[in-house]
Amino acid sequence: MIKPHGIVPPIITPMTEDGxxxxPVFRQMINHLIREGVHGIFPLGTTGEFYAFNNEEVKHILKVAVEEANGRVTVYAGANHITTRGVITQVKIAEEVGVDAVSVLTPMFVSQTQEEIYDFYKTIAESTSLPILIYNNKPKTNVTVTPETIAKLALIDNIIGVKDSTGDFTNTEEYIRLTRHIENFSVLLGRDTLIFAGLCYGAAGAIASCANVAPRIAADIYDKYMAGDFEGAREAQFILAPLRIACNMGTFPAVIKEGLVLEGYAVGKCLEPIAELKEQEKKKLETILKEMKLI
Structure with a gap:
């Protein structure tokens, strides 16, 4: 069973002008990220605009990701849907193309009890032999997985971890505290400003959207921390922070895609209704990337 660790970018999905x-650009991005030292890739997460694609497109994107990664890093696939059966369909696609693990977001729109959340993940886990990463993004879904529910789900063999994108560090700390004795369970940060803090508490790494734009800087937080260079890891975190904060300028993930365009990667725009950044926002982002020595 794989053990999630390190910096894993939820890789953007490049688009042509006609959407x-x-x-080709997706393959280019995968190779760029691996060369820069990331520890895995995660296609079809929130940053990858998972909601925009039908099952046939999902299969194509995941197949390309597995093929291009070619065993060099772990491939985590997003498998997200409002219904349990919808997720299971996505998981079967992921199985078919040979990903290493799946990340499953809490259902959107429908408000569930914690009992329903537990049953949702348990049923999905029982439907597959793939390792499963729970994905809690309460700010986007308005649904959460409490620390107590995570502690119960962590006892299921093929549930191997959780990505916490709540931005609530007490929630992250409780995830870690309540699962710290479970050997095959990892807690990953989903808020890029908290990676160093998470590592200090015992997190295994982060699924970091800004690692699309600044993969080496993000990887330095983890690599330097693991090497015992805590001051170097903290400094890398400080360098990364302005980019994550800049993501508030536009509708997510517009800033991530615009950052890559500024770096010379033809990733295209986000799908409508997400709009491009305004000109003054693009200039502000350009200044930040120059200060980070990325352009």
Whole structure:
């Protein structure tokens, strides 16, 4: 069973001008991120605009990701849907193309009890032999997985971890505290400003959207921390922070895609209704990337 760790970018999905998946640029991005030292890739997460694609497109994107990664890093696939059966369909697609693990977001729109959340993940886990990463993004879904529910789900063999994108560090700390004795369970940060803090508490790493734009800086937080260079890791965190804060300028993930365009990657725009950044926002982002020595 794999053990999630390190910096894993939820890789963007490049688009052509007519809104189609841009396979050559996707392959280029995968190789760029791996060269820069990331520890895994995560296609079709929130940053990858998972909600924009039908099952046929999902299969194509995941197949390309597995093929291009070619065993060099772990491939985590987003498998997200409002219903349990919808997620299971996505998980079966992920199985078919040979990903290493799946990340499953809490259902959106429908408000569930914690009992329903537990049953949701338990049923999905029982439907597959793939390792499963729970994904809690309460700010986007208005649904949460409490620390107590995580502690119960962590006892299921193929549930291997949780990504916490709540931004609530007490919640992250409780995830870690309540699961710290469970050997095959990892807690990953989903808020890029809290990676160093999470590592200090015992987190295994982060699924970091800004690692699309600043993969080496993000990887330095983890690599330097693991090497015992805590001051170097903290400094890398400080360097990364302005980019994450800048993501508030536009509708997510517009800033991530614009940052890559500024770096010279033809990733295209987000799908409508997400709009491009305004000109003054693009200039502000350009200044931040120059200060980070990324352009």
């Amino acid at each position: 189609k998946f841009n396979e």
